[in-house]
Amino acid sequence: MATPVSSVGRDAAPTARDGDAPLTLTEPAPRPFGLRDVLGFWGNLGISLLLPVAASFVVLPGRPLWVSMAAIVVGAAIGSVLLGLGAAAGAREGVPMMVLLRGLLGRRVSYLPTALNLVQCVGWATFEIWVIAEAAARALHLPRWPFVLAAGVAATLMALRPLGAVRVLARYAVWAALACTAYLFVDVLTHPIAPAGSGGATSFWTAADIVVALPVSWFPLVADYTRHARGPRTAFTGATVGYGLATVAFFALGVLALSAYRAAGLDVIGALLAVPLGAVAVGVLVVVELDEAFANIYSTALSAQNIAARLDRRILAALVGALATLLAFTLDVLSYEPFLFLIGATFVPLVGVFVVRYFLVPRGAWDTSDRARARPVLLVPWAAGFVAYQLTLPSALAGAAAGWTAWWGRWQADLGIDPANGWSASLVSLVVAAALTAVVSLPAVVRRATPERPA
Template sequence: MKINRNQFLLWFGAAISIAEIITGTLIAPLGLFKGSLAIIIGHLIGAFLLLLPASFIGGQRQQNAIELTRPVYGATGVLLFSILNVVQLIGWTGVMIANAVQSLQQLKLLKTSYLLDLLIIAGLIIGWLALKTQVFFRLNNLIVLLLVVACAGLFWQLGVLPHNPQQLVTQHISFGAAVELSIAMALSWLPLIADYTQHSKKPLTLSLWSTSGYFFGSLGMFFLGFLTVILTGYTDFNQFLAATHYGVIVLFIILFSTITTTFLDAYSAGINLKNIFPNWRLTPNTLGIGVTLLGLGLASSTQLFKYELFLSLISATFTPLYTVVFFNLLYRRLPKWLNFSCWLMGTVGYYGLQRFDFPLGTTTLLMLCIIGALFVSSYVTRTIHQSAQP
């Protein structure tokens, strides 16, 4: 039970981030009913249609997220996937650090320079990576519980502050695009979650706890950002934070929500680097510190706050990759060349399918198309194989 609680809080903490809140604000133009429905549907699909099977398969096979792809794509596929995943994790590390520092600067919470704020955030993440496992879980659980209380205070402020919904900027977003944003945030964790369930003796139970932790945490963050715009009219979440006058609490949320989320990105990037360079004797934690420093450099030199295109790129890359993995490991193994072809065509096809504005999101439509193509390919290859036998 303790392990389940640790995993639930680990993934609940991963979901508590400024990035999740900001993404929730983008859905506000749909209005209260449609926006709420889009957020809930997107989270159900992202958490239980994508994260849950990835987590369960990893625990069942005692393999991390990267190792699961080896029988499907071979050694070349594992290498390519590892490189792509390291790139996106370094990108997310930079995004998280940059978003946190932008909030600190805008709210003038520390009254220090941009560079010093960058170093403070990166230093705290590195300190988190340096913790021993037992100490980490105890401290992480405490911090996550405190973050829940702090975020509850922000929800309470939504009911206290003056409501000015007429200030809402009516930027257009379709229902399907709103669902897709919710799916994409969950999808960004798809190449990571099995890293934390691979040693489980009860993979389904642990996977349900992990997935549920992320689901409820992310749902709360999306609704915090979404309702901020709907109820107060603040399209910039930092403006709402300033209006609360919760200086110390806001500082705590910004600092530690960034740490609990970015730690997972950096640590999993370290695991991926071990796959790319198996002869390196450094631990994933040590490599994660290097990833944090790379993210620090990225955040110091680039404006990373508009990342909708980044989410689309992640969806285009990892949706077809893992749909093929699920099909091969749960239904029928197909030739590696065919799996590679479906991955490549799915990545290109994602952008073409965006034009249809599917109500359940482009990711869902792409998964359905790939599964259909794989079923047909499975039938054809089996027919050819049977006809070739004497």
């Protein structure tokens, strides 16, 4: 059993005053979620309008449509299995993800990924609120700003009672979303599917990288929810299957909609709205989309508690919700693609480091307490994986940050790496980080496995 984050036992009765998730890290987490809850929740998170919007970055121009579809399946399989491994660890240890990283890096060193995750969560919450408002405004032909405000307020209110929100999403909202998704699929498939004329992917593996980035972006949050699952197997199965299937379905829906309505010159949202009764179906999906915004707001609050364990999550969630709503008024959606690449570049290698280290160490040796000792040496494989990612596929930043991309491009030239190599930056990064972690961890594993000689 892992060392708890406070003197309160992991299996003690919950003490949150509102009967929901603990208010601070000093309280234990209840475990009410069975397989149906975990499967429904992560399936619902995977049902997102952001995925069809990102589908244009997955399409391989001039290639048969099945190649893009295969890239979606491969990327979803890789990303969702990684997500499931993090989900299982969260259920086993019973703590949020950023606290779980104390066992990897130590308490104080875990503040580094915590800071990155705070930025990521606020960014994702902002994107989700923007997508909700944009789709609603276009469906109803109204200004966008009232929907930005409404979405921000609704998501924040859900984050105040997260376990109740998860139950509603898992047991009811997911079925409405599935019905609308099935309707959109049936209608899109009644149109001739034209070959892909244009798209953002340059190779099979760059397309798969975009898909991998979606489930991996949830890895730093996954234990925030699966710590409430009844067991690791339940958490792994629910997260992997639920999010994986939804990812395949929604990326495929976006690719098919682009192909079916390509002659009309419509983008993904425009194509879905062009479907008869499409506005109604998209409207339901817009409401369901609130779960992504809620999850990011709530997880930002939990991540902040890794640094300040006694802060009330409700106050933190209210502040984060207000910030994300304000940012959604000024969001530049063209930054979405490099944002996904940058997330992959940062968190894919960390996933590799975590998975190898966690499953190498003996059970019960994962210390998530305030006394977890620092392991800065594990920053080395994480950094090496990040470098490997950038050398394979530099994050394409724009504006004032464009020099970043050019700098990595010069390193590619110096090392003889073809910028159009077509490799999977995610897999290269993951393998480099995982291999170095195994090398760094080997002495400690051997030392623990060697029995002590009697005096």
